[in-house]
Amino acid sequence: xxxxxxxxxxxxxxxxxxxxxxxxxxxxxxxxxxxxxxxxxxxxxxxxxxxxxxxxxxxxxxxxxxxxxxxxxxxxxxxxxxxxxxxxxxxxxxxxxxxxxxxxxxxxxxxxxxxxxxxxxxxxxxxxxxxxxxxxxxxxxx
Amino acid sequence: xxxxxxxxxxxxxxxxxxxxxxxxxxxxxxxxxxxxxxxxxxxxxxxxxxxxxxxxxxxxxxxxx
Numbered sequence: 470x471x472x473x474x475x476x477x478x479x480x481x482x483x484x485x486x487x488x489x490x491x492x493x494x495x496x497x498x499x500x501x502x503x504x505x506x507x508x509x510x511x512x513x514x515x516x517x518x519x520x521x522x523x524x525x526x527x528x529x530x531x532x533x534x535x536x537x538x539x540x541x542x543x544x545x546x547x548x549x550x551x552x553x554x555x556x557x558x559x560x561x562x563x564x565x566x567x568x569x570x571x572x573x574x575x576x577x578x579x580x581x582x583x584x585x586x587x588x589x590x591x592x593x594x595x596x597x598x599x600x601x602x603x604x605x606x607x608x609x610x611x
Numbered sequence: 612x613x614x615x616x617x618x619x620x621x622x623x624x625x626x627x628x629x630x631x632x633x634x635x636x637x638x639x640x641x642x643x644x645x646x647x648x649x650x651x652x653x654x655x656x657x658x659x660x661x662x663x664x665x666x667x668x669x670x671x672x673x674x675x676x
Contacts, residue, residue, distance in 0.1 A: 480617040482624075484667045491667070493617050500660050511629065511651050513644070513661035527663075529645030582627075582644075582663045 471596070471611055474568055476500075478605035479514055497600060497607045499586065500566040503575065505559075508534040512566060513584060517598070517607060521587030524575040530584070531559060531577040538577050546576065554580040563591075569611060620664050629659035 478495040485492050498514040503526075510530050525546060528538045541557030548554070556576035564570040573590040592598055597610040619637050620628065627647045628640045638659050641647035647661055 479662070481665065482617045482620050482667050483670075486668070491621075498662075511648055511657075511659060511661055514663070527644050529643050529648070533645050533648040583665065584663075 472569065474565065474609040474611070476566075476607050476609075478607070495605050499607070501584075501586075502564050503530060503534060504562040504564065504570075505531075505534045505536055509564075510534055515584035515586050517591075517600075518585045518587055519592065519598075521585045522589055523587045524573065524585060524590045525556060525581055525587065526575050526577050526584040527582050528557070528577045528579045531561075531575075534561070536561075536577070538579075541577065544576055546578070554578050556581075565609075623664045625666050626664055627661055628664055629656065629661045632658045632660070 476499055479498040481494045481496055483492050483494040484490065497517045499517055500512045501515050502510045502512045510533055513530065531538050536559050538557050541559045544556045544558060545553050546556050556578040558574055558576050560572060560574055562570055563573055571594050573594065575590065595609050595611055599608045601607065623637060623640050626640050626642055627644045628637045629647055629651055631638050638656055639647060639650045639654060641650060644661060651659055
């Protein structure tokens with residue numbers, strides 16, 4: 470059965486580059502956790518990033534649930550400015566805050582902090598994902 | 612789920628923090644997400660939500676290196 474989930478953008482702190490004043494930045498993040506076998510991570514905010522080909526998380530999250538990160542399939546991931554980082558792919562169970570869970574692949578890297586939910590392995594698990602920038606909400610249809 | 616006030620993140624630039632479920636306070640912090648997770652486990656706090664506090668003068672596009 471189809472299900473609709475709605476989440477509010479999360480508040481972060483930033484600085485206005487012109488005035489150097491403190492400002493709030495709202496980002497489309499989602500509280501999720503990962504599990505491997507019997508061990509689960511704590512919930513953490515992950516950025517819903519349609520510009521990312523794949524899911525990319527910091528390696529520490531995988532290590533906490535007992536994954537031997539460097540044993541995963543190696544990938545090179547390129548970002549803005551041509552920076553390339555190494556990652557290791559593992560299959561895990563993702564749970565979205567008190568709702569749905571699914572198995573997916575995540576690339577884990579020691580060179581990356583902000584967890585990213587990308588098109589392969591996250592967006593492709595839903596029928597529709599709608600960003601409502603004015604309302605600062607995001608809606609998922611399963 | 613309550614929305615966190617971003618002001619509570621002010622002392623934690625460039626760190627991982629765990630915010631209470633009601634969004635009102637930071638219950639633990641660390642420079643590494645694994646270390647933060649281990650702290651939460653030791654403190655027996657199950658319902659905090661972890662988040663990365665980016666440097667305040669950075670924008671995100673699409674990953675931080």
